[in-house]
Amino acid sequence: MSAMINKDTKVIVQGITGSVGGFHTGQMLKYGTNVVGGVTPGKGGQEVHSLPVFNKVSEACTQLNPDLSILFVPAPFAKNAAIEALQNELDVVIITEGVPVNDTLEIINKAKQQKKWVLGPNCPGIIVPEEIKVGIMPGHIFKKGHIGIISRSGTLTYEMANYLSENNLGQSIVVGIGGDPIPCLDFIEVIKKLESDRETEKIIIIGEIGGDAEEEAAKYINKNVKKPVIAYITGITAPESKTMGHAGAIVSGKSGSAESKIAAFKKIGVPVASLPSQIPDLVKLTN
Amino acid sequence: MNLTEHQGKKLFNKFRIKVPKGTVINRGDNFNIDIFNKFKVDELVLKAQIPFGKRGKSGGVLFTNRSNFKQKIKELFSKIIHGFKINQIRAEEKLNIAKELYLSITLSRAEKSYMLIFSSEGGVEIEEIAEKTPQKIIKVPLRTGWEAEFDKQCQQFNLPLGTIKKVIQISKKLHQLAKNDITLAEINPLILTKSNELVAADSKITLDTNALFRHKEYLQENKEQANLEEEAKKMGFTYVQLDGNIGVIGNGAGLVMCTLDTLAHFNGAPANFLDIGGGANREKITKAIEIVLKNPNCKSLFINIFGGITKCDEVASGISNYLQKNKMNIPVTVRLIGTNEQQGQQILKQAGIHFFKDIEQAINQAVVFSKGE
Numbered sequence: 215m216s217a218m219i220n221k222d223t224k225v226i227v228q229g230i231t232g233s234v235g236g237f238h239t240g241q242m243l244k245y246g247t248n249v250v251g252g253v254t255p256g257k258g259g260q261e262v263h264s265l266p267v268f269n270k271v272s273e274a275c276t277q278l279n280p281d282l283s284i285l286f287v288p289a290p291f292a293k294n295a296a297i298e299a300l301q302n303e304l305d306v307v308i309i310t311e312g313v314p315v316n317d318t319l320e321i322i323n324k325a326k327q328q329k330k331w332v333l334g335p336n337c338p339g340i341i342v343p344e345e346i347k348v349g350i351m352p353g354h355i356f357k358k359g360h361i362g363i364i365s366r367s368g369t370l371t372y373e374m375a376n377y378l379s380e381n382n383l384g385q386s387i388v389v390g391i392g393g394d395p396i397p398c399l400d401f402i403e404v405i406k407k408l409e410s411d412r413e414t415e416k417i418i419i420i421g422e423i424g425g426d427a428e429e430e431a432a433k434y435i436n437k438n439v440k441k442p443v444i445a446y447i448t449g450i451t452a453p454e455s456k457t458m459g460h461a462g463a464i465v466s467g468k469s470g471s472a473e474s475k476i477a478a479f480k481k482i483g484v485p486v487a488s489l490p491s492q493i494p495d496l497v498k499l500t501n
Numbered sequence: 502m503n504l505t506e507h508q509g510k511k512l513f514n515k516f517r518i519k520v521p522k523g524t525v526i527n528r529g530d531n532f533n534i535d536i537f538n539k540f541k542v543d544e545l546v547l548k549a550q551i552p553f554g555k556r557g558k559s560g561g562v563l564f565t566n567r568s569n570f571k572q573k574i575k576e577l578f579s580k581i582i583h584g585f586k587i588n589q590i591r592a593e594e595k596l597n598i599a600k601e602l603y604l605s606i607t608l609s610r611a612e613k614s615y616m617l618i619f620s621s622e623g624g625v626e627i628e629e630i631a632e633k634t635p636q637k638i639i640k641v642p643l644r645t646g647w648e649a650e651f652d653k654q655c656q657q658f659n660l661p662l663g664t665i666k667k668v669i670q671i672s673k674k675l676h677q678l679a680k681n682d683i684t685l686a687e688i689n690p691l692i693l694t695k696s697n698e699l700v701a702a703d704s705k706i707t708l709d710t711n712a713l714f715r716h717k718e719y720l721q722e723n724k725e726q727a728n729l730e731e732e733a734k735k736m737g738f739t740y741v742q743l744d745g746n747i748g749v750i751g752n753g754a755g756l757v758m759c760t761l762d763t764l765a766h767f768n769g770a771p772a773n774f775l776d777i778g779g780g781a782n783r784e785k786i787t788k789a790i791e792i793v794l795k796n797p798n799c800k801s802l803f804i805n806i807f808g809g810i811t812k813c814d815e816v817a818s819g820i821s822n823y824l825q826k827n828k829m830n831i832p833v834t835v836r837l838i839g840t841n842e843q844q845g846q847q848i849l850k851q852a853g854i855h856f857f858k859d860i861e862q863a864i865n866q867a868v869v870f871s872k873g874e
Contacts, residue, residue, distance in 0.1 A: 234780055234810065241840070290714050309810070311779055314682055314712035315608060322613055338809050350779075350810040352839040367755020368779070369807045372839060373860065376807075393754055395684075396610055422755050425610040448758040451765045452774070460554075460627050461607035461618055461685055489763060491861055 217387060217411035218305075218331070221345045224280040226304075227252040228271070228287050228295045230262045235286030238309075238350050239263055242284075245347040250278040271298045284339065284348050285310055292335060293317035300328045307348050308334030308398070315396055322398050333399050337392030338368035343385050351375075351388070359384015361497060362408040364401060365420035366393050366427075370448060373490050374420060381494035386413035395424065401431040409439050416442045416497060419479075423449030423472050432478040442500045445479045446487045447472050502708045502719060503552035507591045509686075509704025516678045518671055518688075519700045523593035525550070528578055534567050540594050543567065547577055550589035554705060556582065557625065564595075596700055600660075601690035603627050604668065605705075606643070606679045615643045615679055617651065617672055621658040623690035643676055660693075667699050682712035729792060736788050737778050745770025746800040747871045748793040748831075750786075752777050752811045760805050763860065769868035772799050779810040786819025794831075801870035802833045805860065813837050813845025821852035832870040836863035 225242070229235040230252025240263055242249050251266045251274050258269035268274040271283065283299040285292060289312040297320070299306045306325070313335040325332045333340060339349015343356035355372060357379040365371040368390050375388060389404050391397045401419065408414045417439070421428035428447065435443055450472040476486045485500055487493050504512075510520045522540050526532050537543065549561035556562060561582045565573040578587055603623035609616040620638045622630050631638050639654045641647050648669050655665045671691070679686045685707040692700045708716060733740030739754065747764060749771045751757035757776045764771050773796060777789050793799060806816050816837060824833075835856040837845050849856045857863035 238810070289711060312711045314709050314715070315684060316680065316682055316709065316712065319613065350840075352807075352809055352842070355839070365755075367753055367759075368809055369751070369753030369756035369839075370759050371755075372807045372809060373756065373759065376838070396608065396613055420755070422758060427610060430611060448755055448762055451761045451771075452758050460603075460631070460689065461605040461687055489766060489861070490759060 217407040217414070218389070219282065219340060219342060219346055219348060221246070221248070221342075223248060223282055223346055223348070224278065225249045225348055226271070226274050226278065226280040226283050228254070228283050228285045228299065230254055230265070230267055230286070231257045231260060232286055236262050238286065239265070241350075241353065242347055245353040247346045247348060250280055253283075271302045271304070275302045275304075280304060282307065282348060285334075289313050293320060296321045296332065297324050300324045300330055300332070303328060303330065305330050306332040307337070307339050308332065308392075309337065309339060309350055310334070311336045313394070315394065318394065318396055318398065322396075325398060331399055331403075333389065334392040334394075334397065336394045337397070338371060338390035340390070341385075341388045343388070349390065351390075355379055356388065357382075357384040359386060360413060360415040361385045362411065362414035362417045363388040363420065364404045364408065364417065365390050366397075366422050367420060367448065368393070370420055370490070374418060374446065374493055377490055377493055378497065383494055383497055386415070387411060393422075401427050402434045405431060405434065405439060409441060414441065416444065416500065418493065418497065419443060419445045421445065421447045421475055423447075423452055423475070424470055426470060428475040429478040432482050432484065435484065436482040443484045444487065444493065444496050444500050445476075445484050446490060446493060447475045447479075502710050502713065504704075504706040504708060504719065505550040505552050505589065506548060506704050507550050507589065508719070509706040510591075510701070512678055512706060513701050513704060516674045518674050518678075519698065520704075521593045521596055521700055521702060523591050526574060526590045526592055528588045532571075532574065534570050536592055537567055537570075542594050544595050545570070546593045546595055547573055548591045548593065549577055549580065549582055549587045550591055551582055551585040551587065553583045553585065555625075559583065561587075596692050596702060597695040598692050599695045599697075600693040602668070602693060602699075603638075603689045604671065604675070604691045605685065605687035605689070606672070606675050607685045607687075609642065612642045615676060617641045617643055617647065617676075619651070619655070619668060619672075621660060627689060661697065663697070664693060664699075671699055682709045682715060683707065684709050729795060733775065733792050736785060736792075738785075738789060738792070739774070739776040739778070740792060741774040742796060743771050743773050745772050745871075746798050747867055748772050748775075748796065748799040748802040749805070750775045750777060750789045750793055750803070751805040752779065752781065752807065756805065756807055760803070760860070760864070763864050764803075764868065767861075767864055767868050769864065769871055772796050777811070781811055781815070781819075783815050783819035783822060786816050787823045790820070790823045800831055800873065801867050802831055803836075803863070803867035804833065805836045805863065806839065808837075808839025808841060808845070811839070812841045813839055814841045814848060815845075817845035817848035817852075820854060821848055824852065824854065834863050834867040834870060836860055
């Protein structure tokens, strides 16, 4: 039984009638995910992949009793869609890219009130290999096993999972928290879930430049995590962005750079790969 | 998106934050010295309007009087600062400064909320102060009841009586302003005048680009970005020009950054960063190739796609369409796996385009090509 989702999790798709939502509903069904229906305002009564479509989340809930909703809703409407799902007591995965950060803050507050988790926005979703996939990742590169992955980058997650699978290192759960400056679930909240997940033996953290989430995660791991952790940080050679004011520098000081993040992990004894291809060996060597 | 000082000050006016008396002069405008009479002053400050900080240190701020007004304006319009041509100048009254303070509101990633930052030591050296004497900078998350905490922490500054109360008032207005999709609202310096008033001498406002659909007025006004970056942005790409000679196209910021890091590891030098985002179709791929090849430094093109929401068959069709219609003068290396990879790889095979599945093998090839070997 996995930490956040398992093979019995019932999923609905908000934005199921769009081309992306429709395509990935098909991919999730093919993977074995228990997708039970979808929601698109104004399209109630239609069917997609033989699944019923409703106008409202509440209607879908009455009929189908789902646990989780995945959103493929355009950015300007994502906030209301997520809040509708939370009001109906569903966990939420927001795939949508380009959600305004003020909208994300409202979603975070609503999730806290409802005691539900929200993954994203701008994330690839979550997968328990060979059981359930709630997201847009290519399912065939993942393999069942005992490595947990937490990542800020979608495509880089695929890169890592692919290297692991090719080296016979399966994954227990792979969680993309999304690339936005403020994600709903953050590194620490997901690390907590993986630390208590019985299937997960080792944890890989994939971070990138910007903010101080990796530095904070390192502090948390040092105090609270017993499972072995391996990290990869991208953006060592990225050009300095053209930031304008001083507030960013005041808030996070020197943290934010790849060097700072790599140093933070190395300081607490977490090995950091300098190329994705080094990850399998580091995973094998770290105990 | 960074707003110019003038755009920011218009927002300050709207939220009743006091700014110096000022007016805007556009390139090509007929301007005359009536401004001095209108403002009842003998000296004015001329400030270049560019969406970028550290303007004063780069000669973007000049002082002027009635006799050299026209000459100074001409001088400022002829400058290029941080790569930006100056199309607008803000002319402003000089203030009677008693003290320079620092005030900003920004989103704190760690707190997941807005945070107020204040210091009694405002001005251009604020970052140095933050590093060397962090205790002189106050940071308070803007949650219910923040005013009392802020007031308590400000006692160390020995500011004139009533100043803190005024700072709290301005902060509340700035907070209201920030709630309109502003991720940074900075006043540096916030001037305490000799007549004990607080005036925002500068404005640095960053608008959440994701929220531009709610603020279309700025789309028209801010066309200052370098051309390729602007062209890329219109397509939904992120493009940054770099110094090397390997053109890079990839999907997802993390994967593209990883591509740059890995290129550097194998002694290659990227000519650019181009992230096509998620779910690009064949037309977008073709457009991305066009944009990258406009950089004359490109000696080798590397396309790195790990499909998730992006489909490999769409990518392959985009590459193949481009090659059918255009003569390529430089070698192309393609790495293509993920969603619909079999269909995508089949399309490449039919078009006679060699591809890799492994990122490091592909990068090695792209680096070899870039050295003309």
